[in-house]
Amino acid sequence: MDGSWLVIVVLIGVSVAWIPVLQGANSGQLFIYMQSVTSSLAPPVTAVFILGVFWQRANEQGAFWGLMVGLAVGATRLVLEFLHPALPCGAVDTRPAVLGSIHYLHFAIALFALSGAVVVAGSLLTPPPPGAQIQNLTWWTLGRDLPPGAKTAGSRKQAFWARVCGLNAILLMCVNIFFYAYFA
Known part of the structure:
Protein backbone atom coordinates (compact mmCIF):
# COMPACT_ATOMS: atom_id res chain seq x y z
CA MET A 1 0.00 0.00 0.00
CA ASP A 2 1.42 3.37 -0.98
CA GLY A 3 1.29 6.64 0.94
CA SER A 4 -1.56 8.16 -1.08
CA TRP A 5 -3.98 7.59 1.80
CA LEU A 6 -1.73 9.74 3.99
CA VAL A 7 -1.87 12.58 1.46
CA ILE A 8 -5.66 12.32 1.38
CA VAL A 9 -5.89 12.42 5.17
CA VAL A 10 -3.57 15.45 5.33
CA LEU A 11 -5.59 17.28 2.65
CA ILE A 12 -8.83 16.57 4.49
CA GLY A 13 -7.24 17.94 7.67
CA VAL A 14 -6.09 21.08 5.87
CA SER A 15 -9.57 21.51 4.38
CA VAL A 16 -11.23 21.26 7.79
CA ALA A 17 -8.68 23.65 9.32
CA TRP A 18 -9.32 26.13 6.46
CA ILE A 19 -13.06 26.45 7.25
CA PRO A 20 -12.62 29.27 9.82
CA VAL A 21 -10.49 31.20 7.32
CA LEU A 22 -13.24 30.84 4.71
CA GLN A 23 -15.89 32.00 7.16
CA GLY A 24 -13.86 35.07 8.08
CA ALA A 25 -12.88 35.98 4.53
CA ASN A 26 -15.34 38.12 2.54
CA SER A 27 -18.02 37.83 5.23
CA GLY A 28 -18.28 34.08 4.69
CA GLN A 29 -19.37 34.37 1.05
CA LEU A 30 -17.69 31.40 -0.62
CA PHE A 31 -18.34 32.55 -4.21
CA ILE A 32 -16.71 35.94 -3.63
CA TYR A 33 -13.80 34.25 -1.87
CA MET A 34 -13.24 31.90 -4.83
CA GLN A 35 -13.46 34.74 -7.33
CA SER A 36 -11.05 36.84 -5.31
CA VAL A 37 -8.48 34.04 -5.15
CA THR A 38 -8.87 33.32 -8.86
CA SER A 39 -8.52 36.99 -9.79
CA SER A 40 -5.24 37.12 -7.88
CA LEU A 41 -3.67 34.00 -9.40
CA ALA A 42 -5.13 33.39 -12.88
CA PRO A 43 -4.33 36.61 -14.83
CA PRO A 44 -0.54 35.99 -15.10
CA VAL A 45 -1.11 32.48 -16.45
CA THR A 46 -3.71 33.79 -18.90
CA ALA A 47 -1.41 36.56 -20.13
CA VAL A 48 1.48 34.14 -20.69
CA PHE A 49 -0.79 31.67 -22.50
CA ILE A 50 -2.35 34.26 -24.82
CA LEU A 51 1.01 35.85 -25.68
CA GLY A 52 2.56 32.42 -26.18
CA VAL A 53 -0.13 31.41 -28.65
CA PHE A 54 -0.51 34.67 -30.58
CA TRP A 55 2.96 36.26 -30.44
CA GLN A 56 5.87 34.42 -32.07
CA ARG A 57 8.45 36.53 -30.25
CA ALA A 58 7.37 35.43 -26.76
CA ASN A 59 10.07 33.30 -25.17
CA GLU A 60 10.83 31.33 -22.05
CA GLN A 61 12.54 34.14 -20.16
CA GLY A 62 9.70 36.58 -20.78
CA ALA A 63 7.12 33.99 -19.74
CA PHE A 64 9.06 33.12 -16.59
CA TRP A 65 9.42 36.71 -15.42
CA GLY A 66 5.84 37.53 -16.39
CA LEU A 67 4.63 34.66 -14.22
CA MET A 68 6.96 35.51 -11.34
CA VAL A 69 6.04 39.21 -11.22
CA GLY A 70 2.33 38.55 -11.76
CA LEU A 71 2.11 35.80 -9.17
CA ALA A 72 4.11 37.86 -6.64
CA VAL A 73 1.78 40.86 -7.06
CA GLY A 74 -1.32 38.63 -7.00
CA ALA A 75 -0.12 36.72 -3.94
CA THR A 76 0.64 40.01 -2.17
CA ARG A 77 -2.93 41.19 -2.69
CA LEU A 78 -4.22 37.80 -1.57
CA VAL A 79 -2.19 37.98 1.65
CA LEU A 80 -3.43 41.54 2.24
CA GLU A 81 -7.02 40.29 1.84
CA PHE A 82 -6.42 37.65 4.49
CA LEU A 83 -4.78 40.12 6.85
CA HIS A 84 -7.43 42.83 6.29
CA PRO A 85 -10.81 41.12 5.80
CA ALA A 86 -13.75 43.00 4.32
CA LEU A 87 -15.63 45.18 6.75
CA PRO A 88 -19.39 45.05 7.31
CA CYS A 89 -21.59 47.45 5.37
CA GLY A 90 -21.55 50.98 6.69
CA ALA A 91 -18.21 50.65 8.50
CA VAL A 92 -15.37 53.02 7.65
CA ASP A 93 -12.89 51.24 5.39
CA THR A 94 -9.42 51.47 6.91
CA ARG A 95 -7.86 48.76 4.77
CA PRO A 96 -4.95 49.52 2.41
CA ALA A 97 -5.98 51.42 -0.73
CA VAL A 98 -5.30 48.47 -3.00
CA LEU A 99 -8.09 46.59 -1.18
CA GLY A 100 -10.47 49.41 -0.35
CA SER A 101 -10.56 51.29 -3.63
CA ILE A 102 -9.78 48.60 -6.26
CA HIS A 103 -12.34 45.85 -6.74
CA TYR A 104 -10.83 42.38 -7.14
CA LEU A 105 -12.14 42.04 -10.70
CA HIS A 106 -10.60 45.37 -11.71
CA PHE A 107 -7.39 44.25 -10.03
CA ALA A 108 -7.47 41.13 -12.24
CA ILE A 109 -7.48 43.31 -15.37
CA ALA A 110 -4.56 45.40 -14.08
CA LEU A 111 -2.66 42.25 -13.09
CA PHE A 112 -3.24 40.78 -16.55
CA ALA A 113 -1.88 43.96 -18.17
CA LEU A 114 1.13 44.06 -15.82
CA SER A 115 1.98 40.41 -16.46
CA GLY A 116 1.60 40.86 -20.21
CA ALA A 117 3.85 43.93 -20.14
CA VAL A 118 6.53 42.01 -18.23
CA VAL A 119 6.31 39.10 -20.71
CA VAL A 120 6.67 41.50 -23.65
CA ALA A 121 9.57 43.37 -22.05
CA GLY A 122 11.35 40.18 -21.02
CA SER A 123 10.89 38.66 -24.46
CA LEU A 124 12.16 41.75 -26.26
CA LEU A 125 15.23 41.99 -24.03
CA THR A 126 16.29 38.39 -24.69
CA PRO A 127 16.90 36.42 -27.91
CA PRO A 128 13.80 35.20 -29.78
CA PRO A 129 12.99 31.49 -29.77
CA PRO A 130 14.29 29.55 -32.78
CA GLY A 131 11.77 28.87 -35.52
CA ALA A 132 11.97 25.11 -35.01
CA GLN A 133 11.03 25.53 -31.36
CA ILE A 134 7.74 27.31 -32.11
CA GLN A 135 6.79 25.34 -35.22
CA ASN A 136 3.06 24.50 -35.08
CA LEU A 137 2.77 26.01 -31.59
CA THR A 138 1.72 29.58 -32.35
CA TRP A 139 -1.27 30.82 -34.29
CA TRP A 140 0.95 32.16 -37.08
CA THR A 141 3.16 29.07 -37.49
Whole structure:
Protein backbone atom coordinates (compact mmCIF):
# COMPACT_ATOMS: atom_id res chain seq x y z
CA MET A 1 0.00 0.00 0.00
CA ASP A 2 1.42 3.37 -0.98
CA GLY A 3 1.29 6.64 0.94
CA SER A 4 -1.56 8.16 -1.08
CA TRP A 5 -3.98 7.59 1.80
CA LEU A 6 -1.73 9.74 3.99
CA VAL A 7 -1.87 12.58 1.46
CA ILE A 8 -5.66 12.32 1.38
CA VAL A 9 -5.89 12.42 5.17
CA VAL A 10 -3.57 15.45 5.33
CA LEU A 11 -5.59 17.28 2.65
CA ILE A 12 -8.83 16.57 4.49
CA GLY A 13 -7.24 17.94 7.67
CA VAL A 14 -6.09 21.08 5.87
CA SER A 15 -9.57 21.51 4.38
CA VAL A 16 -11.23 21.26 7.79
CA ALA A 17 -8.68 23.65 9.32
CA TRP A 18 -9.32 26.13 6.46
CA ILE A 19 -13.06 26.45 7.25
CA PRO A 20 -12.62 29.27 9.82
CA VAL A 21 -10.49 31.20 7.32
CA LEU A 22 -13.24 30.84 4.71
CA GLN A 23 -15.89 32.00 7.16
CA GLY A 24 -13.86 35.07 8.08
CA ALA A 25 -12.88 35.98 4.53
CA ASN A 26 -15.34 38.12 2.54
CA SER A 27 -18.02 37.83 5.23
CA GLY A 28 -18.28 34.08 4.69
CA GLN A 29 -19.37 34.37 1.05
CA LEU A 30 -17.69 31.40 -0.62
CA PHE A 31 -18.34 32.55 -4.21
CA ILE A 32 -16.71 35.94 -3.63
CA TYR A 33 -13.80 34.25 -1.87
CA MET A 34 -13.24 31.90 -4.83
CA GLN A 35 -13.46 34.74 -7.33
CA SER A 36 -11.05 36.84 -5.31
CA VAL A 37 -8.48 34.04 -5.15
CA THR A 38 -8.87 33.32 -8.86
CA SER A 39 -8.52 36.99 -9.79
CA SER A 40 -5.24 37.12 -7.88
CA LEU A 41 -3.67 34.00 -9.40
CA ALA A 42 -5.13 33.39 -12.88
CA PRO A 43 -4.33 36.61 -14.83
CA PRO A 44 -0.54 35.99 -15.10
CA VAL A 45 -1.11 32.48 -16.45
CA THR A 46 -3.71 33.79 -18.90
CA ALA A 47 -1.41 36.56 -20.13
CA VAL A 48 1.48 34.14 -20.69
CA PHE A 49 -0.79 31.67 -22.50
CA ILE A 50 -2.35 34.26 -24.82
CA LEU A 51 1.01 35.85 -25.68
CA GLY A 52 2.56 32.42 -26.18
CA VAL A 53 -0.13 31.41 -28.65
CA PHE A 54 -0.51 34.67 -30.58
CA TRP A 55 2.96 36.26 -30.44
CA GLN A 56 5.87 34.42 -32.07
CA ARG A 57 8.45 36.53 -30.25
CA ALA A 58 7.37 35.43 -26.76
CA ASN A 59 10.07 33.30 -25.17
CA GLU A 60 10.83 31.33 -22.05
CA GLN A 61 12.54 34.14 -20.16
CA GLY A 62 9.70 36.58 -20.78
CA ALA A 63 7.12 33.99 -19.74
CA PHE A 64 9.06 33.12 -16.59
CA TRP A 65 9.42 36.71 -15.42
CA GLY A 66 5.84 37.53 -16.39
CA LEU A 67 4.63 34.66 -14.22
CA MET A 68 6.96 35.51 -11.34
CA VAL A 69 6.04 39.21 -11.22
CA GLY A 70 2.33 38.55 -11.76
CA LEU A 71 2.11 35.80 -9.17
CA ALA A 72 4.11 37.86 -6.64
CA VAL A 73 1.78 40.86 -7.06
CA GLY A 74 -1.32 38.63 -7.00
CA ALA A 75 -0.12 36.72 -3.94
CA THR A 76 0.64 40.01 -2.17
CA ARG A 77 -2.93 41.19 -2.69
CA LEU A 78 -4.22 37.80 -1.57
CA VAL A 79 -2.19 37.98 1.65
CA LEU A 80 -3.43 41.54 2.24
CA GLU A 81 -7.02 40.29 1.84
CA PHE A 82 -6.42 37.65 4.49
CA LEU A 83 -4.78 40.12 6.85
CA HIS A 84 -7.43 42.83 6.29
CA PRO A 85 -10.81 41.12 5.80
CA ALA A 86 -13.75 43.00 4.32
CA LEU A 87 -15.63 45.18 6.75
CA PRO A 88 -19.39 45.05 7.31
CA CYS A 89 -21.59 47.45 5.37
CA GLY A 90 -21.55 50.98 6.69
CA ALA A 91 -18.21 50.65 8.50
CA VAL A 92 -15.37 53.02 7.65
CA ASP A 93 -12.89 51.24 5.39
CA THR A 94 -9.42 51.47 6.91
CA ARG A 95 -7.86 48.76 4.77
CA PRO A 96 -4.95 49.52 2.41
CA ALA A 97 -5.98 51.42 -0.73
CA VAL A 98 -5.30 48.47 -3.00
CA LEU A 99 -8.09 46.59 -1.18
CA GLY A 100 -10.47 49.41 -0.35
CA SER A 101 -10.56 51.29 -3.63
CA ILE A 102 -9.78 48.60 -6.26
CA HIS A 103 -12.34 45.85 -6.74
CA TYR A 104 -10.83 42.38 -7.14
CA LEU A 105 -12.14 42.04 -10.70
CA HIS A 106 -10.60 45.37 -11.71
CA PHE A 107 -7.39 44.25 -10.03
CA ALA A 108 -7.47 41.13 -12.24
CA ILE A 109 -7.48 43.31 -15.37
CA ALA A 110 -4.56 45.40 -14.08
CA LEU A 111 -2.66 42.25 -13.09
CA PHE A 112 -3.24 40.78 -16.55
CA ALA A 113 -1.88 43.96 -18.17
CA LEU A 114 1.13 44.06 -15.82
CA SER A 115 1.98 40.41 -16.46
CA GLY A 116 1.60 40.86 -20.21
CA ALA A 117 3.85 43.93 -20.14
CA VAL A 118 6.53 42.01 -18.23
CA VAL A 119 6.31 39.10 -20.71
CA VAL A 120 6.67 41.50 -23.65
CA ALA A 121 9.57 43.37 -22.05
CA GLY A 122 11.35 40.18 -21.02
CA SER A 123 10.89 38.66 -24.46
CA LEU A 124 12.16 41.75 -26.26
CA LEU A 125 15.23 41.99 -24.03
CA THR A 126 16.29 38.39 -24.69
CA PRO A 127 16.90 36.42 -27.91
CA PRO A 128 13.80 35.20 -29.78
CA PRO A 129 12.99 31.49 -29.77
CA PRO A 130 14.29 29.55 -32.78
CA GLY A 131 11.77 28.87 -35.52
CA ALA A 132 11.97 25.11 -35.01
CA GLN A 133 11.03 25.53 -31.36
CA ILE A 134 7.74 27.31 -32.11
CA GLN A 135 6.79 25.34 -35.22
CA ASN A 136 3.06 24.50 -35.08
CA LEU A 137 2.77 26.01 -31.59
CA THR A 138 1.72 29.58 -32.35
CA TRP A 139 -1.27 30.82 -34.29
CA TRP A 140 0.95 32.16 -37.08
CA THR A 141 3.16 29.07 -37.49
CA LEU A 142 0.34 26.53 -37.55
CA GLY A 143 0.78 24.27 -40.57
CA ARG A 144 3.37 26.59 -42.12
CA ASP A 145 7.02 26.03 -42.95
CA LEU A 146 6.77 22.26 -43.10
CA PRO A 147 9.72 20.49 -44.72
CA PRO A 148 9.45 20.01 -48.51
CA GLY A 149 7.26 17.07 -49.40
CA ALA A 150 5.61 17.01 -45.97
CA LYS A 151 2.89 19.48 -46.91
CA THR A 152 0.15 17.14 -47.99
CA ALA A 153 -3.57 17.61 -48.35
CA GLY A 154 -4.00 16.02 -44.90
CA SER A 155 -1.77 18.56 -43.18
CA ARG A 156 -3.53 21.41 -45.00
CA LYS A 157 -6.85 19.98 -43.89
CA GLN A 158 -5.61 19.73 -40.29
CA ALA A 159 -4.29 23.29 -40.43
CA PHE A 160 -7.66 24.46 -41.80
CA TRP A 161 -9.60 22.82 -38.97
CA ALA A 162 -7.09 24.05 -36.42
CA ARG A 163 -7.71 27.60 -37.65
CA VAL A 164 -11.50 27.07 -37.57
CA CYS A 165 -11.21 25.86 -33.96
CA GLY A 166 -8.94 28.80 -33.21
CA LEU A 167 -11.43 31.27 -34.67
CA ASN A 168 -14.20 29.68 -32.59
CA ALA A 169 -12.02 30.04 -29.51
CA ILE A 170 -11.43 33.71 -30.29
CA LEU A 171 -15.18 34.22 -30.79
CA LEU A 172 -15.94 32.56 -27.45
CA MET A 173 -13.25 34.66 -25.77
CA CYS A 174 -14.86 37.83 -27.17
CA VAL A 175 -18.26 36.72 -25.88
CA ASN A 176 -16.73 36.06 -22.45
CA ILE A 177 -15.05 39.48 -22.41
CA PHE A 178 -18.37 41.10 -23.38
CA PHE A 179 -20.21 39.34 -20.56
CA TYR A 180 -17.44 40.20 -18.13
CA ALA A 181 -17.52 43.87 -19.12
CA TYR A 182 -21.32 44.03 -19.13
CA PHE A 183 -21.93 42.32 -15.79
CA ALA A 184 -18.84 43.44 -13.83
